[in-house]
Amino acid sequence: MNDREMMQLSQQLGEALRQLGATVTTAESCTGGWVAKMITDIAGSSAWFERGFVTYSNEAKQQMIGVDGATLEAHGAVSEPVVRQMALGALNAAAATWAVSVSGIAGPDGGSAQKPVGTVWFGIANDQGEVRTYLQNFPGDREAVRRQATVFALQTLWQNIRQKA
Template identity: 75%
Template sequence: MTDSELTALSQQVGAALKQLGATVTTAESCTGGWVAKVITDIAGSSAWFERGFVTYSNDAKQQLIGVDGATLEAHGAVSEQVVTQMAQGAQNAAAASYAIAVSGIAGPDGGSAEKPVGTVWFGFAGPAGEVLARRERFDGDRESVRRQATAYALTTLWQHFLQKA
């Protein structure tokens, strides 16, 4: 996805959030704040984006957004259980209507047979307590995986939460 396509997607998400009087927060690991960056590229995004958390380390996940250390130990940072806690923790910490969480292996190193490079887990939390977790596998180099993950995060928020609202 190109920069202009990411901008258009961010504008679409922002317009829906603004219409709903809702906000979104992010908790990002492998994307390093890229989702928050494309959101805040939109003029006026302060009306619907309060803050983002770059929780790259396990300590940051625990300290900033309340991910349970036992969950990290049992399942690893790149897991359904962790992104679910990341989304819920960020939503609570930011008092946001919606939350997006991203944790994955962008490469080129760090993959395993069970979790190869390009594996990314996404967690989403909505205002009625609904939680959605998804795992995707993206191809390409580190930047490509991160760009695809950013686009997927915004697209999924739109399709599963905002488009229906």
């Protein structure tokens, strides 16, 4: 997806949130704030986006959005239980309607046989207590993995919001 298409996706997401009077927050690790950047690139986004959390380190995940240290120890940062806690923690910290979380291995280092480079977990939570998680394995270099993760986060968030509308 090129930059123009990413911008269109962000506009669609913003329009859906605006129509519902809903807000969104982000909790990002491997994308380093790229999801929040795409959301806030849209004029008027302050109506549906108040804050995002770039929780790159495990310490940040614990301090900023309440991820449990025992969960990080048991499962690692790139895991379903962690993105679940990231999404719920960000949702609560921001008092938002929706949250999206991202944690992955963008590379070129850090991968393993169980979690190769390109492994990215996502969480989508809403203020109704629903949480959905998704696992993707993206090809390419660091930039490609991060871009694909950003697009997937925006698309999946938009699809979840549309299902609730």
